[in-house]
Amino acid sequence: MFKFLFERDTWQEVWDSLSKNKLRSMLTMVGVWWGILLLIGLLGSAKGLENSFNRLFGSFATNSVFVWGQSTSKPFKGFQEGKQVKLTLTDAKLIEENVEGIEFVVPRNQNQSLVVRGFLSGNYSVNGDFPLLDKVQKKKMIVGRFINQSDINDKRKVAVISEDIYKQLFEKDAEVIGELIKINGINFTVVGMFENGNVNMGPTSDIHIPFTTFQQIYNQGDQIGWMMLTGKPDADISQIEEDAKLILRNLNHIHPEDKRAFGSFNLGKEFAKITGFLVGMQFLTWFVGIATLIAGVFAIGNILLITVKERTKEIGVRRALGATPFEIKRQIVVEAVSITLLAGFFGIISGGWILIGIDSAFGQGDEAVIVNASVSISVIFISLIILVILGTLIGLIPAFKATSIKPIDALREE
Amino acid sequence: MLNIKKLHKSYPIGDTSLHVLKGIDLSVEDGEMVAIMGSSGSGKSTLLNIIGMLDEADEGEYILDGVPIKNLTEKKAAIYRNKFLGFIFQSFNLINYKNALDNVALPLYYQGMKRQDRIEKALFHLEKVGLKPWAHHLPNELSGGQKQRVAIARALAANPKLLLADEPTGALDTKTSYEIMDFIQSLNDEGKTILIVTHEEDIAHMCKRLVRLKDGVMVEDVKVEQVRASQYV
Numbered sequence: 001m002f003k004f005l006f007e008r009d010t011w012q013e014v015w016d017s018l019s020k021n022k023l024r025s026m027l028t029m030v031g032v033w034w035g036i037l038l039l040i041g042l043l044g045s046a047k048g049l050e051n052s053f054n055r056l057f058g059s060f061a062t063n064s065v066f067v068w069g070q071s072t073s074k075p076f077k078g079f080q081e082g083k084q085v086k087l088t089l090t091d092a093k094l095i096e097e098n099v100e101g102i103e104f105v106v107p108r109n110q111n112q113s114l115v116v117r118g119f120l121s122g123n124y125s126v127n128g129d130f131p132l133l134d135k136v137q138k139k140k141m142i143v144g145r146f147i148n149q150s151d152i153n154d155k156r157k158v159a160v161i162s163e164d165i166y167k168q169l170f171e172k173d174a175e176v177i178g179e180l181i182k183i184n185g186i187n188f189t190v191v192g193m194f195e196n197g198n199v200n201m202g203p204t205s206d207i208h209i210p211f212t213t214f215q216q217i218y219n220q221g222d223q224i225g226w227m228m229l230t231g232k233p234d235a236d237i238s239q240i241e242e243d244a245k246l247i248l249r250n251l252n253h254i255h256p257e258d259k260r261a262f263g264s265f266n267l268g269k270e271f272a273k274i275t276g277f278l279v280g281m282q283f284l285t286w287f288v289g290i291a292t293l294i295a296g297v298f299a300i301g302n303i304l305l306i307t308v309k310e311r312t313k314e315i316g317v318r319r320a321l322g323a324t325p326f327e328i329k330r331q332i333v334v335e336a337v338s339i340t341l342l343a344g345f346f347g348i349i350s351g352g353w354i355l356i357g358i359d360s361a362f363g364q365g366d367e368a369v370i371v372n373a374s375v376s377i378s379v380i381f382i383s384l385i386i387l388v389i390l391g392t393l394i395g396l397i398p399a400f401k402a403t404s405i406k407p408i409d410a411l412r413e414e
Numbered sequence: 415m416l417n418i419k420k421l422h423k424s425y426p427i428g429d430t431s432l433h434v435l436k437g438i439d440l441s442v443e444d445g446e447m448v449a450i451m452g453s454s455g456s457g458k459s460t461l462l463n464i465i466g467m468l469d470e471a472d473e474g475e476y477i478l479d480g481v482p483i484k485n486l487t488e489k490k491a492a493i494y495r496n497k498f499l500g501f502i503f504q505s506f507n508l509i510n511y512k513n514a515l516d517n518v519a520l521p522l523y524y525q526g527m528k529r530q531d532r533i534e535k536a537l538f539h540l541e542k543v544g545l546k547p548w549a550h551h552l553p554n555e556l557s558g559g560q561k562q563r564v565a566i567a568r569a570l571a572a573n574p575k576l577l578l579a580d581e582p583t584g585a586l587d588t589k590t591s592y593e594i595m596d597f598i599q600s601l602n603d604e605g606k607t608i609l610i611v612t613h614e615e616d617i618a619h620m621c622k623r624l625v626r627l628k629d630g631v632m633v634e635d636v637k638v639e640q641v642r643a644s645q646y647v
Contacts, residue, residue: 009523020511317507320468322496322524322572324489403488408468411507 004330013331014338017307028303029343031296032387036344039289039383040351040375045358046281048373053274055371061104061136061230062271065241067248067264068226076255085261088222091251095227099243101235106132107224109214115207116182117169124165124206126183128214136230144177144192151191151210159188160208162196183207184217237268289383294390300339301394308332308398315402316410329399336395337388344387348380415607416442416465416576421474423460434460435471436630442609447602447640449618450611452627459580461627462611466499466578467491479575496524500569504581506561508553514540514564515549521572539567543597559590566597577601577608583617589647595620596643616641 004010018025069085089107096105109128114121133139134146142163151158159181161169166176180187188209214220229244231237245262248254254261308315315328355373362370423435434457442448452458463469464476467483476483478498486494500521501507508517519536527535540546543563545556553561562582569577582598583591595617602608602622610621618624619641626634 008529016511313507314509317503317509318520318524319492320466320495320501320507321521321568322492324492324524326489327524406468408463411468411503 005334010331010334011338014335017311017335018339021307024303025339028300029339029346031299032293032340032343033296033347033350035289035293035296036347036383036387037351037354038292039285040348040379041354041358042285042289043282043375043379044351044355044373045370046278046285047375048358048363048370049281050275050278051371051373052369053278057271060138063233063235063237063268064136064228064230065237065244065264065266065268066226066228067241067244067262069252070260070263072254072258073260074255074258076258077253079253085252085254086223087225087227087248087252089224090222091248092224092227094251095229095244095247098247099229099240101231101240102229102244103232103235104132104136104228104230106130106136106228106230107211107226108133108228109211109218109220109223109225111214111218113184115165115169117179120169122165122168126207126209126214128211128218128220129208130211133208133228136228139194142193142195144190146192146194147208147210152212155212155216156210157186157188157213158191158210159183160192160194161190162194162206164196165206166193183209186217231268237266241266290386293383293386296343297340297387297390297394300336300343300391301397304332304336304339304395304398305401308402311402312405312410316405316407319407320411325403328403329396332399332402333392333395336398337391340387340391340394341384344384348383351375415444415446415479416440417475417477418465419475421461421464421471421476423457423464423469423471423473434630435464437474438627438630438632440625440632440635442607444607445602445605446623447599447608447621448610448623448625449621450609450625450627451613451615451618453613455629456627457630458611458627462578462580462609465576465609466501467495492524496521496572498575500572500574500577502562502565502569502577502579502582504584506553506558506565506585508561508564508568510553513550513552514545514556514567517553517564518568518571521568525572536567536571539571540564542570543567557590558586559593562586562590562594563597566594566601570601575607577606579608579610581612582610583612583614591617592643592646596647599640599643 067087069087072079072081072083072085075081087107092105092107096102107130111126112123113126115124115126129147130152131146131148139146139160144160146160147158150156161176161181169181170176170179176190176193179190181190182188229240231240241264245264248262249256249258252261318328319325355375358370358373362368363373418438418440421435421438422433424431424433438461450458450461460469464471465478467486470486478494481494483494509520512520515533515536518539519532522532522535537546537549540549543566545560545563545567548556548560553564556564579598583594586594598608598610599620610617612618619638620643622637622640624634624636624638625632
């Protein structure tokens with residue numbers, strides 16, 4: 001059935017009829033060329049935007065939710081309304097054990113404190129943290145290290161500071177590792193300095209000290225300020241939020257319908273809005289691209305109809321010489337698909353050039369808006385398959401037109 | 415070879431219909447060379463088209479080489495045309511963007527012959543019509559007589575049982591006409607059965623038998639003394 005595709009004559013015939021009117025063949029291809037070019041250019045740019053988003057948030061576990069305690073708004077089990085809800089490490093542990101789809105639970109504490117170094121001082125937020133934080137909110141260390149398990153176990157007085165604090169409290173080019181800073185009147189050794197990121201999620205973080213040390217110096221006991229829950233990549237973060245709150249309500253004796261007892265910020269949901277926008281843009285791109293493609297393919301069908309009309313006599317001769325209607329139709333469909341594919345190839349190549357242009361114009365450096373604008377090879381294959389299908393369908397119209405005329409009438413045509 | 419009995423054909427024209435063939439009986443033996451004559455409107459072209467399976471009769475019987483030609487699908491007609499018939503047209507009907515060789519090879523292509531064999535065979539037939547040196551020329555680089563010879567080579571390529579020529583000399587001057595007729599006569603000498611539609615008396619008398627149509631009926635069917643075209647060349 002498809003043996004003819006591998007015969008030289010088939011392609012000779014296609015080449016003959018296309019090269020007979022080169023200008024027209026080229027103009028015919030413009031529509032499809034333009035459609036594919038749009039498709040590749042737009043999809044590549046959308047991908048570039050997505051990449052730049054991913055780069056921005058790459059160091060951050062986006063599938064996460066922050067939960068903290070507030071005051072109750074309903075009396076429950078003998079407690080008056082207005083009770084302060086304090087979350088504890090036990091809560092965190094139970095959530096980690098009981099909520100499905102959870103990857104990490106990161107309990108955190110924060111306090112504003114006076115930080116002094118020599119004659120310089122300032123008020124900064126001091127965070128009590130576990131090493132786990134580095135997993136969900138990657139810190140870009142300039143020098144030194146982040147808090148480790150030994151720090152936690154030994155309740156060491158070590159601090160990891162941000163670059164901003166270094167600039168404010170240290171002299172230019174001063175050594176930072178091993179230096180002492182005074183937090184809340186207690187000396188801490190600086191063990192690391194990290195870069196302030198482009199994007200900060202949650203409260204500003206200036207200084208991190210071990211969680212256990214924080215407990216001790218601020219007298220926190222088991223209490224935590226808030227916790228960050230990170231879902232596994234495919235977990236539903238809204239469900240995790242609900243489940244966690246349910247457990248917290250039970251543990252803290254809070255009315256089931258008390259909406260104000262816990263505050264939360266669902267980063268996963270917010271992030272989904274952004275990615276939803278990106279998905280929407282991709283959909284729009286496909287829509288526009290394919291609509292343009294269809295218009296282009298129709299132009300090809302239109303021209304082929306005219307060509308068939310012009311070749312009525314030739315087709316009559318061919319049939320007198322023994323061409324079956326199927327062979328005539330097949331040839332015209334192959335021509336249609338060939339023009340479509342050829343135009344498609346040119347479109348893909350020029351679309352690629354456009355992406356290269358976009359990349360060199362907007363894609364360079366750390367602040368790039370569009371990062372690595374590109375389309376995957378599967379997109380190319382999908383568009384080629386679409387082209388073949390559309391080309392075949394549109395080729396059928398002139399093909400049937402060509403064989404609808406009886407050979408005798410076709411021969412009579414002058 | 416060819417047997418036609420009580421053939422009728424009419425074309426609808428508006429509300430009425432035009433009765434073009436009114437019961438034609440014709441029988442052609444192997445190796446005959448028949449001229450079908452008649453003024454325009456006599457039905458000679460219609461008869462040739464029916465014989466060529468380009469058109470179908472309303473009524474009557476048509477048997478070609480023992481095969482009844484009836485209720486043909488387009489596909490079957492195409493296969494029969496390819497296998498049984500060679501066409502020669504008044505306006506040559508060469509495909510103008512294909513060179514002489516490819517034009518001659520075209521019926522072989524539709525037979526599904528391999529390219530190499532096709533070229534070999536087409537070259538053989540081109541040589542036979544004396545146009546081998548012009549094999550790679552396009553039709554518009556050839557003279558009228560040369561074009562018709564290419565067309566004859568094309569008609570011969572598939573080795574048909576019957577050659578059908580519709581006014582083969584209609585577009586040619588007298589001298590070239592006689593050259594073409596000389597060639598067609600030589601084909602007949604080799605045993606090919608040939609049917610020629612013409613309205614020129616001199617061409618008709620170069621055949622061996624003359625059939626004259628008038629208003630859709632056969633008015634004359636005689637054997638003629640063949641005039642050899644070679645004496646004019």
